[in-house]
Amino acid sequence: MPQLLSLSRAARLADVTRGELQKRIRRERVKTFEGEIAVEDLLTLYPHIDMEEDPVLERVQRIKSEARPKTHYSDGWMPDPQVLMKRLHEFQHTLVQTKSALNTSETLLEEAVAELRSVVEMPEAELRKAVRQCVNRLEGALGRLDRAEDAKARLFAKDALLKIVTASVRLLPSGHEFFIEGNDSILEAGLKAGLYLDYGCTSGNCGSCKCKVVSGAVRKLREHDYVLSAKEQAEGYILACSNTAISDLVVEANEATVNDRLPRQSIRAVVRKVEQESPELAVMHVQTPRTRSLRFKAGQRVRVTTEGGLSDTLYIASCPCDGRNLVFLVFSGIGSPLESAVFGGELSEQMVMIEGPEGGFLLHEDSRRPVLFVAKAGGLAPVKSLVEQAITIDDAEEISLVLVGGNPPDSSLERLCRSWQDALDNFSYRSTGADIPADRLAEELAKAIGKSSRTEVYVAGPRSWLDEVQQAVKARGVDTGQWTVEAVGG
Numbered sequence: 001m002p003q004l005l006s007l008s009r010a011a012r013l014a015d016v017t018r019g020e021l022q023k024r025i026r027r028e029r030v031k032t033f034e035g036e037i038a039v040e041d042l043l044t045l046y047p048h049i050d051m052e053e054d055p056v057l058e059r060v061q062r063i064k065s066e067a068r069p070k071t072h073y074s075d076g077w078m079p080d081p082q083v084l085m086k087r088l089h090e091f092q093h094t095l096v097q098t099k100s101a102l103n104t105s106e107t108l109l110e111e112a113v114a115e116l117r118s119v120v121e122m123p124e125a126e127l128r129k130a131v132r133q134c135v136n137r138l139e140g141a142l143g144r145l146d147r148a149e150d151a152k153a154r155l156f157a158k159d160a161l162l163k164i165v166t167a168s169v170r171l172l173p174s175g176h177e178f179f180i181e182g183n184d185s186i187l188e189a190g191l192k193a194g195l196y197l198d199y200g201c202t203s204g205n206c207g208s209c210k211c212k213v214v215s216g217a218v219r220k221l222r223e224h225d226y227v228l229s230a231k232e233q234a235e236g237y238i239l240a241c242s243n244t245a246i247s248d249l250v251v252e253a254n255e256a257t258v259n260d261r262l263p264r265q266s267i268r269a270v271v272r273k274v275e276q277e278s279p280e281l282a283v284m285h286v287q288t289p290r291t292r293s294l295r296f297k298a299g300q301r302v303r304v305t306t307e308g309g310l311s312d313t314l315y316i317a318s319c320p321c322d323g324r325n326l327v328f329l330v331f332s333g334i335g336s337p338l339e340s341a342v343f344g345g346e347l348s349e350q351m352v353m354i355e356g357p358e359g360g361f362l363l364h365e366d367s368r369r370p371v372l373f374v375a376k377a378g379g380l381a382p383v384k385s386l387v388e389q390a391i392t393i394d395d396a397e398e399i400s401l402v403l404v405g406g407n408p409p410d411s412s413l414e415r416l417c418r419s420w421q422d423a424l425d426n427f428s429y430r431s432t433g434a435d436i437p438a439d440r441l442a443e444e445l446a447k448a449i450g451k452s453s454r455t456e457v458y459v460a461g462p463r464s465w466l467d468e469v470q471q472a473v474k475a476r477g478v479d480t481g482q483w484t485v486e487a488v489g490g
């Protein structure tokens, strides 16, 4: 049986996204074993896994420096992060040498046994000669052992270092895998990985995030014992919001599927700031209390009501991985009852009531296909949330975003889209003029979708525009039956 690595871990070791690795596996027709890849195959795909410019070590440095105020470096019991880095580097070097020597020794031993077996029945003179040759070969090989270094050993050392910095968590029954970095709880890390884990308060009080540790060790981040009975604790149940992982974990946990309705929540939250990106568009940042995150899925909407009684249903334009800091896009001129309060600057630091979530404009579950997002006007809000979710999940082969009308020039939204394009190899972004004829847009979309019909398409915008675009695309022979569409505004 070959030595196997999960695709998530393999992607980290090769320093590529999971989507990129999956694309390569498909293209090169590499065999996988229920979501795992053989070490040899990974090295065939990425023979030069880089150990010098090591993102793992960079990550160590970042995590250590971020964690600094929370630790006791100043008390003298922990070395300075720079010293720690140097020691880890040394440790990694030693590990590569040791593992290489071990690999070589194992091979030598197997060869020596096979050689001796084949000569053991020979006449004495020939036997002596064969044994002498075998000894000479072993002595020569022993002399080279301390200089040995092979690709498999380098991969092993990198994996060992990765395990020091980040523990992996595999969820049952879904098989989803994610990594815990820094001081994150299991729940925080799972949400950051784009998973819809069950949770409520995020502070160890409600018990909604209860899950069962099947293997591995955890550490409590806060006391919560009264939520779990003694029997549950003895059976290995923990609260995901109040524990982190010490070692790699396998955990039985409840996750919402794309078809599950999330519980309706009512949360009093505060408008932290309103940024006017252009005369037509304002970005409203809303924060929930520390103990009440909003649980929602990317692409959903909520009812937002001000203390003065103004109310509108708005799409959440941010990622569900952060249910405390919500972003809404408010457009002028489309009749939103909140328009004057938002654009007049009256809502900053005011309380609002958030109720929801609702809506079915959602990402398909566990899809690994290329994804194309198209948005116009108000459709930008749910599409932005879906794009962030797709980037977070890191499963899609390619992610393309087409914004009809684009973002306001020099706005934070435009910078965000550009930064995704710069940072991600599998992400492309294009904006068109707002008045692009449906026929020309259809031509562009048909080209982007290609002939394979593997591409998942998500389109959001005004109803009349949606109809026009779909008709024009259909006229070019593209089946729009599987598209996920959302009418936003008139």
Ligand code: FES
Pocket: 199, 200, 201, 202, 203, 204, 205, 206, 207, 208, 209, 210, 227, 239, 240, 241, 242
């Ligand atoms: S989310 Fe409430 S106890 Fe964990």
